[in-house]
Amino acid sequence: MGSDVSLKELIQRALDEDIGSGDLTTTAVLTGGETGVAQAVSKADIIVAGIDVFREVFYVLDPSLAFEAYSTDGRAAGKGDLLACISGSLKNILLAERVALNFFQRMCGIATITNRYVEEVQGTGVRILDTRKTTPTLRGLEKYAVKVGGGTNHRFGLYDGVMIKDNHISAAGSISNAVRKVTGSIPPEIKIEVETKNLREVAEALAAKADIIMLDNMGQGEMKEAVSLIGGKALVEASGNVTLSNVREIAKTGVDFISVGALTHSAPAADISLVFENKK
Numbered sequence: 001m002g003s004d005v006s007l008k009e010l011i012q013r014a015l016d017e018d019i020g021s022g023d024l025t026t027t028a029v030l031t032g033g034e035t036g037v038a039q040a041v042s043k044a045d046i047i048v049a050g051i052d053v054f055r056e057v058f059y060v061l062d063p064s065l066a067f068e069a070y071s072t073d074g075r076a077a078g079k080g081d082l083l084a085c086i087s088g089s090l091k092n093i094l095l096a097e098r099v100a101l102n103f104f105q106r107m108c109g110i111a112t113i114t115n116r117y118v119e120e121v122q123g124t125g126v127r128i129l130d131t132r133k134t135t136p137t138l139r140g141l142e143k144y145a146v147k148v149g150g151g152t153n154h155r156f157g158l159y160d161g162v163m164i165k166d167n168h169i170s171a172a173g174s175i176s177n178a179v180r181k182v183t184g185s186i187p188p189e190i191k192i193e194v195e196t197k198n199l200r201e202v203a204e205a206l207a208a209k210a211d212i213i214m215l216d217n218m219g220q221g222e223m224k225e226a227v228s229l230i231g232g233k234a235l236v237e238a239s240g241n242v243t244l245s246n247v248r249e250i251a252k253t254g255v256d257f258i259s260v261g262a263l264t265h266s267a268p269a270a271d272i273s274l275v276f277e278n279k280k
Helices: 004-019 024-029 051-061 090-120 139-148 166-172 175-183 199-207 220-230 247-251
Strands: 035-042 066-069 082-089 127-129 162-164 192-196 212-216 235-239 257-259 272-278
Touching: 004 051, 004 090, 024 090, 035 090, 051 066, 051 082, 051 090, 082 090, 090 127, 090 139, 090 247, 090 272, 162 175, 166 175, 166 192, 175 192, 175 199, 192 199, 199 212, 199 220, 212 220, 220 235, 220 247, 247 257
Parallel strands: 127 257, 162 192, 192 212, 212 235, 235 257
Antiparallel strands: 035 082, 035 272, 066 082
8 A cells, every 4th residue: 555654645645635724614514623433334234444544644634633443454344234334533533524535435346346256257367457547545455455356456567577569569569579669678587468359450469469369349259269369378358348247258268367357447336334422
């Protein structure tokens, strides 16, 4: 999830964005001396992810707040389950509430949808991958949530993996040219992946000795032909138009990986609420 410093900085920016010059409502309603207890409650079946981030938001705003976690990342929670309890200054709990929930609901939502995809392909040996289609500045948290849900992280950014896509191929003139140019400019341990749209491109990527061949937006019949053509000489990734209703059939084509942009760009936020109880 990145260093503690970078996480705290991210949280502080989020709090500054939300609070601004001050909470007009809370300041008017409370004197500032009230204490209270808030319980985080799951309102649906979810996979918990980011409970440490959830806690850190309250601590960044007010280190004197007490936080007790009732769950851990990776555990399933059902409707009505208590996830955590926060106690102390009611004003400060209210100030941190929305930012804390925004992070937590987002991460739990990603872990939950990822887990559903992973369960759909169970027994096939296929791994579910994420993509770079993440919320700017939140990639570390979102990719962490994918791992918590049982998925596998693809490259984190442009700097730690090679993906030769259609625009790169157009710029280089061909798949062969693109692979040759990349091979001469990267460390040998870095794998080269090539995006292909048809069997002709698959054959060219195979001849160029790509390490991973992506089958982009192919039908399942064409995917099976591509897997047969590749014949284990490269790893195979399926991508494009993947849904929960078709992911298992795609897995049965023989691919090694299925990348799903929806894990991060379309994951619904988990339904979690803070329920408050005044103490004074």
